[in-house]
Amino acid sequence: MQLKPIQWEELQGLEVRVYRNLLFRTQRVMSVQTRQRKSWKLAGHTANIAIANVSFHVSEAGRQRVIREQCKNVHAWVQGLCVGETGLVSSNTISLTYDPYRDSSFVEIGSLKPISNCKLLVVREGFVYASPDALKQSEQDDLPLLSQLSLQTEQCQQFRSLQAIAA
Numbered sequence: 299m300q301l302k303p304i305q306w307e308e309l310q311g312l313e314v315r316v317y318r319n320l321l322f323r324t325q326r327v328m329s330v331q332t333r334q335r336k337s338w339k340l341a342g343h344t345a346n347i348a349i350a351n352v353s354f355h356v357s358e359a360g361r362q363r364v365i366r367e368q369c370k371n372v373h374a375w376v377q378g379l380c381v382g383e384t385g386l387v388s389s390n391t392i393s394l395t396y397d398p399y400r401d402s403s404f405v406e407i408g409s410l411k412p413i414s415n416c417k418l419l420v421v422r423e424g425f426v427y428a429s430p431d432a433l434k435q436s437e438q439d440d441l442p443l444l445s446q447l448s449l450q451t452e453q454c455q456q457f458r459s460l461q462a463i464a465a
Contacts (some may be wrong), residue, residue, distance in 0.1 A: 304330060304342030309380045316347060316421065317375040326424020330380075344383065345424045351420040352378035352428070354404040356396070364398045374398070378417055388419055391427040404431065410453075 312332050319329040326345055331338040350449020353376070374396050393407040404411040416432035418450050 302340065302342040304344055304383070306383050309341055309391050312345075312380050313342070313377065314380045315375045315377050316458055316459065317347065317372050318424070319343060320370050320417060328421055328424065345421070346419045348381035348384065349378040349419045349421075350381050350417065351415075351464065352417070353415045354413055356398075356403055361398045361402065369416060370398075372435055375402075383419070384399065387427050388421050390430050391420065392430060392432050394426045394428055394432075412453070 301322070309330070309332065315330050315331040315338055319327045322343070323327060327343050328345065328347060329343055330347060332341045333339075355375050355377060357373040360371060364370055364373060374460045392413075394404050395401075395407050396404045401410070401412075403414065405412055411433060413428060413432045416428040418429040420427045
């Protein structure tokens, strides 16, 4: 398979989908797609790209197919607005990974905290880095769940108190 060069001037500011292309086994290559009416079309391949207003997507059905068939397919990607070919990687960026056999979402390397979105994503030589807000956002995503769990715990305690009084 041959690398398709990207026309960066045409891509800047457009909505893109980016995923790791595993057909290039000796390189860390990302495929970049742009929206064409109701579908997505390959814009090209790159090892470096910066994307803004990023959301992370994993098709659970696709992930389960990978696990079941032990054969990789495109089922996880990032989506956002193309900023350009280069992006700065600072010391406070977060390194990300995705492993369909271990994770149901993109995660921070090390802590394995799930990431759902971020303001800026930089792919540098095939390695993926997110802006620090990615962790804060994932913690905020957990807040409704945590408050729901604490409410359920409180309701259970009240119910047990009433049962103790009735007995």
